[in-house]
Amino acid sequence: MIRYWHEIAIASMAMCTLAGASVAALQDAELATQDTAAEAARVEELASEPARRMADIEHWARQIGGWTEGHREALALELFEAPSHGLPDLDTYANAILDPTRPVGDRDRLASIAYLTFAGWLEYGLLDPETRTPRRLFDDEAEQLVRRIGWAFEAGDVGQAISDSVPRVRDYAALRREMMRVLAVTPIWAGVDAGPSLHLGDEGRRVDQLRTRLMAEGLLDGDWQEGEPYDLRLETAVRRFQGRANLTPSGRMDQVTLRQLNLPPDRRIGQLMANLEQRRWRTRDLGRRHIWVNLADFRLEAWEDGQLAREHEVMVGRQASSTPEFSEEMRYIVLNPWWGLPTSSARPRFQSFRRNPGLVRSLGFQIYNRAGEAISVYEIDWSRWGNDWPYRMSQPPGPTNPMGEVKFIFPNRHNIYIHDTTERDQFVRTRRDFSAGCIRVQDPLALAAWVLEGQDEWDRDRIDAVAAGSAPRVVWLDERIPVHIAYWTVVGDSDGQVRYLNDLYRRDSGVIDAYLAAYESHADLPPFPTRLASSSTGASFD
DSSP, X not given: OOOHHHHHHHHHHHHTTSTTOHHHHHHHHHHHHHHHHHHHHHHHHHHHXXXXXXXXXXXXXXXXXXXXXXXXXXXXXHHTTGGGGTOOOOHHHHXXXXXXXXXXXXHHHHHHHHHHHHXXXXXXXXXXXXXOSBOOOBHHHHHHHHHXXXXXXXXXXXXXXXXXXXXXXXXXHHHHHHHHHHHHSOOOOOOOOSOSOBOTTOOSHHHHHHHHHHHHTTSSOSOOOTTOOOOHHHHHHHHHHHHHTTXXXXXXXXXXXHHHHTOOHHHHHHHHHHHHHHHHHSOSOOOSEEEEEEGGGTEEEEEETTEEEEEEEEEEEOGGGOOOOEEEEEEEEEESOOEEEOHHHHHHHHHHHHHXXXXXXHHTOEEEOXXXXXXXXXXXXXXXXXXXXXXXXXXXXXXXXXXXXXXXXXXXXXXXXXXXXXXXXXXXXXXXXXXXXXXXXXXXXXXXXXXXXXXXXXXXXHHHHHHTSSXXXXXXXXXXXXXXXXXXXXEEOTTSOEEEOOOTTSOHHHHHHHHHHHHHHTTTOOSSOOOOOTTOOOOOOO
């Protein structure tokens, strides 16, 4: 993985050694200083902020007034839909709110509590994304929900108050439709027995099981006989299954494919529920122009005014250096970037240079001592190899620089960013977890043109002209662009279909288990929540 702050510092020193590059070096160094200072100031600001208070649901429920029979009916209809969002059943609340034998005041109170509970789940999630424990509503969040229902009363549309809390992510609706489908007809399918991989020519019970399993996925028809060997038709169906799951489409039923095929139906439903929850964790305002990366799908999307503007294939971190999930703002791009290697990446190259010092010159690398002074490879004290290794390495722009022609900078604590690559031929592969953590993007200059769209003098022709040279160039963005990096293993395609992806980083199990535990903790919500003592400072959603 390319460590951003380290790369900037090394690149700045290295650029100072090149004629005509000193201005770019100083500019790059200044950016690093500003970003580091800004991040430190933000940390200090967060540390000084007062702790947020947990919401007393009964208190906030009393702030809601204006329920009518029509409002209660509209809310009850929304509550009946909770399972379609993968959320706990709220039918007991809905039925109690609609019960004409209950006192009106009691029904209003239950309606207010049910609204805060359901809208809170939709808006903020059932789980805390950091601790993976049941999430609790904060005072400021409850206050916002109370204001929203008040506006809905004025507009005469209680359903809108719920709709406003639903995640504004493109495929949320597709996943919700899939949830309604599996709730209506719980999928039942036979697995494939454990055993060696299967391929063309194999036959026997496990081949029959494989055919039966792929029929359940709708990838194979029933026109086959028991005992038939693994033929081209079955191989094609396996390829289609692998392609949908972002597995290497070999047509062989290998062990990775077998694990994906044998995911039990109840676990598949848990995966779908957890993926709906993960959508609820994302920021509500994604940005007028924003970039979305789904690591599990090896895909980058550029969005503008609610419309998908561009799609790009990406490579992500391998399992040992998996790419994290986070959101930050892109501030600038660097055309013809330097590459400053972190120690983890530099040491293997130093070993190569020790065996063949001529590689340093042929590849254009610069080596620096701890004082930041450029030195010759012949000045290295190899006896110091180990934890106290005092040398650093940087490579200028050029055809062998793994940063390629452009990198996109959105400062973050993970030191992850998006950049070009010299291994562009690898984009033809379906599974693309090749990087050391950063995100390598296909056709990066086209993405740069979209990022810089509307900025004076930075059209595609100028971008191509600068990239064709060798001088580094930093370009500030007039409008910062939010970058959202997610890891979602259930996705909706543009045609409304849902794909279940391979759990590349093995992250799903923890999320699913935590979500199902939180789900079960809310499974028996009482129709009359216990009134909290007036001295209480907080309450969970139930």
